[in-house]
Amino acid sequence: MASVGRLALSRLSTLGVKRNISTTVVRRSQAWQQEGVPGANLPFSIKNRYKLTLYFVLFFGSAFNLPFILVRHQILKK
Template sequence: MLLTRLARPFSRKFTTTAVARSEYQQEGIPGANLPFSIANRYKLAVYMALFFCSGFSMPFIVVRHQILKK
């Protein structure tokens, strides 16, 4: 208990620094600090599927290219 009292002034609060660095200062709004919109969930699902599928399929495409190369 004594250790927590001594360490309390030295602890850093990351939430306050993240809020201080925010450009828009919109607290409590989910997705307000994201670089893309999450309002349309179908568009978001398509974008996420394209993003993750492109990264997952790339090794298979590279292997196929190497096998078919003469």
């Protein structure tokens, strides 16, 4: 009987601890200050349009050109 009570108590305390920790983390993260700001959650800046364009060209261009480079390498390989 004591083990059943302990199990129920551990479940309740675990749920309570998780809730308290998660709300504390949200409060400390200050994510509420950046809500509604476009690009606030991106790992790069979108303020400079030319730098952003260069990033897009390099990222998508390298993925597009990779098969062509690999085929050329295989053709030229002896």
